[in-house]
Amino acid sequence: LAPLCLILSALLGLASFVRADNPIVQTIYTADPAPVVYNGRVYLFTGHDEDGSTTFTMKDWRLFSSADMVNWQHHGIAMNLTTFAWADLNAWAGQVIPRNGKFYWYVPVRRRGGSMAIGVAVSNSITGPYSDAIGKPLVENGQIDPTVFIDDDGQAYMYWGNPGLYYVKLNQDMTSYSGSVSQITLTTAGFGTRNGNAERPTTFEEAPWVYKRNGVYYMIYAANCCSEDLRYSTGTSAVGPWTYKGVIMPSQGASFTNHPGIVEFNGTSYFFYHNGALPGGSGYTRSVAVENFKYNSDGTIPQIPWTSG
Ligand code: FUB
Numbered sequence: 001l002a003p004l005c006l007i008l009s010a011l012l013g014l015a016s017f018v019r020a021d022n023p024i025v026q027t028i029y030t031a032d033p034a035p036v037v038y039n040g041r042v043y044l045f046t047g048h049d050e051d052g053s054t055t056f057t058m059k060d061w062r063l064f065s066s067a068d069m070v071n072w073q074h075h076g077i078a079m080n081l082t083t084f085a086w087a088d089l090n091a092w093a094g095q096v097i098p099r100n101g102k103f104y105w106y107v108p109v110r111r112r113g114g115s116m117a118i119g120v121a122v123s124n125s126i127t128g129p130y131s132d133a134i135g136k137p138l139v140e141n142g143q144i145d146p147t148v149f150i151d152d153d154g155q156a157y158m159y160w161g162n163p164g165l166y167y168v169k170l171n172q173d174m175t176s177y178s179g180s181v182s183q184i185t186l187t188t189a190g191f192g193t194r195n196g197n198a199e200r201p202t203t204f205e206e207a208p209w210v211y212k213r214n215g216v217y218y219m220i221y222a223a224n225c226c227s228e229d230l231r232y233s234t235g236t237s238a239v240g241p242w243t244y245k246g247v248i249m250p251s252q253g254a255s256f257t258n259h260p261g262i263v264e265f266n267g268t269s270y271f272f273y274h275n276g277a278l279p280g281g282s283g284y285t286r287s288v289a290v291e292n293f294k295y296n297s298d299g300t301i302p303q304i305p306w307t308s309g
Contacts, residue, residue, distance in 0.1 A: 022277065022287075022289040022290065022291075022307045023274075023275070023277055023278055023287030023288060023289045024044070024064065024072055024287075024288050024289060024290060025046070025062075025064065025072070025074070025287065025288060026278060026287075027074075028048060028051075028062070029048065029049035029050070029051065029053075029278065029280075029281070029285040029286055029287060030046040030047065030048060030049070030062060030274070030286065030287055030288040031046060031047040031048070031049050031058070031093070031257075031259065031274045031286040031287075031288065032046060032047040032092065032093035032094070032207075032259045032274065032288075033045075033046055033259065033260075033261045033272035033273065033274060033288040033290075034046070034093070034094060034095040034096060034261050035261045035262075035263045035270065035272050036095075036096055036097065036098070036126075036263065037263050037264070037265050038098055038126050039126075040067060041065045041066060041067050042065065042066050042067075042069065042263060042265050042270070043063060043064075043065045043096070043126055043127075044063070044064040044065065044066070044072070044272070044288065045061060045062070045063055045078065045094065045095070045096050045105070046061065046062045046063075046064070046288050047061055047062075047091060047092060047093060047094075048060050048061065048062050048077075048091070049284055049285045049286055051280070051285065052280075052285070053282075053284040053285055054282075054284060055284055056090065056092070056284060057284065058090060058091040058092060059080055059081050059091055060077045060078075060079065060080035060081070060091055061077070061078050061079045061080070061091055061094065061107070062074070062075075062076070062077060062078060063075040063076070063078035063127060063128070065127075069265065069268075069270065069290070069292075075127050075128075078127065078128050078130065079091075079105065079107075079121060079128065079130045081109060083119075083121055083130060083131065083132055084109055084119045084121075084132050085132070085135070086111055086112055086119075086135075086136060086137065087109035087110060087111060087112060087117070087119065088110060088111075088112040088113065089109070089110040090108065090109055090110045090116065091107065091109060092107065092108045092109065092116075092144055092145070093107075093108065093144065093145045093146075093207060093259055094106050094107030094108065094146060095146060095147050095148055095209075095261075096126070097148045097150065097156075097174075098126070099150065099156070099174050100172070100173075100174065101124070102122050102123065102124055102174075103122065103123045103124075103125070103126050103130075104120055104121070104122055104133070104148070104174045104175070105120065105121040105122070105123070105130055106118055106119070106120050106138070106146040106147075106148055106158060107119055107120075107121070107146070108143075108144035108145060108146060108160070111137060111140060114140075115140065115141075115142040116142050116143060116144050117137035117138075117139065117140035117141075117142075118137060118138050118139045118140070118144075118146045118158070118160060119132060119137055119138060120132075120133045120134060120138045120174070120175050121133055122174075122175070133175040134175050134176070138158075138175065138176075138177070139158070139160070139168065139177075139181065141166065141181065143160055143161050143162060143163075143164060143166065144160060144161070144162050144206065145160050145161060145162060145206050145207045145208065145259075146158055146159070146160040147159050147160070147208050147209045147210050148170070148174075149210040149211060149212070149238060151212065151238050152212070154172070155169060155238070156169070156170035156171075156172075156174060157169060157170065157210070157238050157239070158170050158177070159184075159208045159210055159219075160208070161184075161204075161206060161208060162205060162206030162207075163199075163200060163205075163206075164183055164184075164186070165183070165184040165186060165204055165208060166181050166182065166183050166184065167181075167182055167184065167239065168180075168181055168182070182239070184239075184240060184242070186201075186202040186204050187202065188201060188202050188244070189243065189244060190202070190233055190240065190241065190242035190243060190244055191203055191204040191223075191231075191233055191242065191244050192204075192223065192231060192233075192244040192246070194223075194224055203223035203224050203231055203244075204221055204223060204231075205221070205222045205223050205224060205225045205228055206221065206222050206225075206228075206257075206259075207221050207222035207228075207257075207258070207259040207260060208220070208221045209221065209260050209261050209262065210238070211262060212238075213295070213299065214299055216234050216235075216236075216299055217234060217235035217236070217237060217238055218232055218233075218234055218235075218262075218301075219232060219233050219234070219235065219242060220232040220248060220260045220262060220301075221233075221260070222257060222258050222259060222260070223247075224251070225256070225257075226256040226257070227251040227252070227253075227255070227256040227257075228251055228256065228257050228258045229247055229248075229249060229250050229251040229258065230247070230248045230249040230258050230260045230273060231244075231245075231246060231247050231248060232245050232246070232248055232301055233245055234299075245300060245301070246300075247303060248260070248271070248301050248302075248303060248304055249271070249273060249303070249304050249305070249306055250303075250305075250306075252275045252276070252306050253276065254275065254276025254277065254281045254282055254283070255274060255275050255276035255281065255282065255283050255286050256283040257274070257283060257286070258273050258274060258275070259273065259274055260272065260273055261273075268292050269292060269293050269294065269295060270290050270291070270292050270293075271290065271291050271292075271293050271304050272288060272289070272290045273288075273289055273290075273291075273306065274286040274287060274288050274289065275287060275289055275306055277289065289306065289307065291304050291305075291306070291307065
C-alpha cells in the first residue's frame with residue numbers, strides 16, 4: 001500500500017528518503033511527533049511503534065527532516081533505549097531543543113525495574129549521536145511526556161505529565177534544575193471540564209507542548225483519554241495562570257492516543273499529531289501526520305481536522 005514513489009525509492013536503494021502526504025512516514029509506524037526548526041529545515045523526532053504491536057512496544061526514536069515539508073529524509077534510529085544504561089523499557093514521547101551550541105533531548109523511559117523517569121541526552125549535532133548527559137534520570141516521579149520551552153529572558157522550563165502536570169526551572173546547562181518540582185493545579189477554568197471522571201475533573205491527560213507567540217503562552221495537550229482529542233490553554237506567563245481555550249483536533253478512530261507539536265516554518269504554521277491511519281494502524285501502531293493552519297486574528301487556534309493517507 002506504499003505510494004509508488006516509496007516503492008521506487010526502495011528499489012533504487014533510496015529508502016532513506018520519503019515523499020509523503022499524510023501520514024508523513026508510510027514505511028514504519030511512528031508516534032509522538034516533536035518537530036523543531038533548525039538551520040532552514042524542520043527536524044521531526046518521533047517515537048517508533050514496532051510492527052504488529054498490541055501494547056506499547058517502543059525501543060528507539062527516529063528522526064526525519066525536510067526543507068520543504070514535502071520531501072522527508074529519514075535519518076534512521078536517532079537514539080534508542082540503550083543510550084540510558086539505567087533504563088529498560090518505553091522509548092516514549094520526547095522533545096529536542098537547541099541551546100548552547102548543543103542539542104538536548106528529553107525523553108520518558110522506564111527506570112530499570114522501576115517507574116517512568118525523564119532522561120536527558122545531548123549531542124553536538126541535531127542528527128546525533130546522542131549520549132546520556134548525566135547518567136541518571138533528570139526527574140523521576142513516575143510521569144511522562146516532557147516538553148521544554150525557553151522564555152525570552154533565557155529561563156528554560158521542562159513540563160511533563162500524566163496524570164498530573166508538573167514543571168521545573170532548568171538551569172543554563174539544560175541538564176539540571178533549580179528549586180523543587182512544581183505541580184500545576186488543574187482547574188476546570190484552566191483546562192476544561194471532563195465529564196464523568198471524578199478523579200480527573202479537567203480535560204488534561206498528557207502530552208503537553210508549550211510555546212510562546214505574540215506574547216501569549218500556549219500549552220497544547222492530549223485530553224480526555226480514551227480516546228484522546230487535542231486541546232489547548234493559554235497563559236500570561238510560562239507558569240500560568242492558564243485559561244482553557246478549547247478543542248484543536250477531535251479524537252480519531254484507530255488511535256486512542258494523540259500527541260501534538262507546533263512549529264512555524266517559512267511563514268506557515270504547522271500542527272503535528274499522530275493517528276492510526278496506515279494499514280494495520282491502531283493505538284499501538286500509529287503514524288505521525290501534519291496539517292498547516294492559520295491562527296485566528298485574536299490568536300486563537302482554529303479547529304484542525306485530521307487527514308489520513
Ligand atoms: O507513545 C507512548 C505514549 O502514548 C506517549 O508518551 C503518550 O503521549 C501517548 O502518545
